[in-house]
Amino acid sequence: MTRKRIEITTGFVQADYNFWVGKYMDKFYDGLESKQVLGNRCPTCNRVFVPPRKVCGNCFKTIDLSNNWVKLKDTGTLRNFTTTRIAVSEAGKKKTSEAIPIGMVQFDGSDTSVVYPLLDVQEKDLTIGLKVQVVWNDELKGHPRDIKGFRMLKGGER
Numbered sequence: 001m002t003r004k005r006i007e008i009t010t011g012f013v014q015a016d017y018n019f020w021v022g023k024y025m026d027k028f029y030d031g032l033e034s035k036q037v038l039g040n041r042c043p044t045c046n047r048v049f050v051p052p053r054k055v056c057g058n059c060f061k062t063i064d065l066s067n068n069w070v071k072l073k074d075t076g077t078l079r080n081f082t083t084t085r086i087a088v089s090e091a092g093k094k095k096t097s098e099a100i101p102i103g104m105v106q107f108d109g110s111d112t113s114v115v116y117p118l119l120d121v122q123e124k125d126l127t128i129g130l131k132v133q134v135v136w137n138d139e140l141k142g143h144p145r146d147i148k149g150f151r152m153l154k155g156g157e158r
């Protein structure tokens, strides 16, 4: 029996790739590209999901793709928040000196929440229940980052 020599090396391999997000998220991202927030409503329990889902997480019924779409405003309510000193981007992640607020936002008319940065706000001003609005990126690509983050509505109205 002959033994084969194994060499071990370390390093990084860049692998560019594309993947299909599926019909539901495809429609959602198409909406973002025109600054439209789309959710879908379960026809059985009436819950509205953003981002949309194929199967209702509440009653496990399939939500038909051809209808049940709901157009939502770009406003919502801050349901939870935290801060991080790790900035994440397509280029990777890096530590920052300043705390970056991250919020869990429930779009008005939706029963679920999304997680995005909270922009132009101090941590001391954050409270659960704040009304917030989407800040759109200047360049829209049909991508989650079309939403740059959320800003507080004037005066932090609730």
Ligand SMILES: [Zn+2]
Pocket (backbone or CB within 6 Å): 042, 043, 044, 045, 046, 047, 056, 057, 058, 059, 060, 061
């Ligand atoms: Zn349901």
